[in-house]
Amino acid sequence: KNEVEQSPQNLTAQEGEFITINCSYSVGISALHWLQQHPGGGIVSLFMLSSGKKKHGRLIATINIQEKHSSLHITASHPRDSAVYICAPNTGNQFYFGTGTSLTVIP
Amino acid sequence: KAGVTQTPRYLIKTRGQQVTLSCSPISGHRSVSWYQQTPGQGLQFLFEYFSETQRNKGNFPGRFSGRQFSNSRSEMNVSTLELGDSALYLCASSLEPRGSGNTIYFGEGSWLTVV
Numbered sequence: 001k002n003e004v005e006q007s008p009q010n011l012t013a014q015e016g017e018f019i020t021i022n023c024s025y026s027v028g029i030s031a032l033h034w035l036q037q038h039p040g041g042g043i044v045s046l047f048m049l050s051s052g053k054k055k056h057g058r059l060i061a062t063i064n065i066q067e068k069h070s071s072l073h074i075t076a077s078h079p080r081d082s083a084v085y086i087c088a089p090n091t092g093n094q095f096y097f098g099t100g101t102s103l104t105v106i107p
Numbered sequence: 108k109a110g111v112t113q114t115p116r117y118l119i120k121t122r123g124q125q126v127t128l129s130c131s132p133i134s135g136h137r138s139v140s141w142y143q144q145t146p147g148q149g150l151q152f153l154f155e156y157f158s159e160t161q162r163n164k165g166n167f168p169g170r171f172s173g174r175q176f177s178n179s180r181s182e183m184n185v186s187t188l189e190l191g192d193s194a195l196y197l198c199a200s201s202l203e204p205r206g207s208g209n210t211i212y213f214g215e216g217s218w219l220t221v222v
Contacts, residue, residue: 033211035213041144041195041215041216041218042213042214042215043197043199043216044213045210045211045212045213048210086149086150088150093162094152094163094165095140095142095152097149097151097152098149099149100149
């Protein structure tokens with residue numbers, strides 16, 4: 001049973017394209033994190049959401065608690081955005097993780 | 108301000124041995140959590156410590172254990188290593204426990220290979 005479904009699994013985009021990554025979850029959450037992992041392992045927490053929408057630079061994250069769905073958008077994508085993006089719902093007691101979306105942005 | 112520091116970064120162990128990994132959180136952070144990442148299972152939550160107490164534990168066998176010291180540094184131990192324990196082990200810290208809504212900060216991870 002997968003508590004978190006993330007799509008797409010792999011995504012290739014041309015530089016400048018608008019990108020959307022989707023995450024659906026089945027658990028009740030206190031917050032949802034979007035994580036970015038570059039080759040080599042290091043993980044950065046991009047957003048922590050409990051409602052609505054957040055924006056950092058070219059990145060936008062939204063969440064619909066009723067529909068148990070979140071999206072990560074990247075506007076004007078750049079090759080340095082190439083990474084694995086992971087959705088991580090947090091129930092407060094347990095952290096669940098999506099399988100990740102591997103994004104490659106081609107110059 | 109220094110980030111989350113994990114040591115060692117890379118290590119190779121033999122089946123049956125045990126291993127201890129260390130995590131130094133960001134100064135002032137009292138919550139430390141541990142995660143295992145493998146190609147097959149992805150990221151999985153191991154356990155979380157806050158003020159030297161284990162708050163939550165994921166679905167891992169008793170061979171996986173951890174502790175937290177009074178200075179918030181944490182160690183995790185895996186005994187009787189199996190080939191399937193080969194993974195990237197990540198530590199993360201936050202000011203307060205994860206459910207409180209604080210941002211979490213990850214270390215670079217410890218790459219464990221069991222042969």
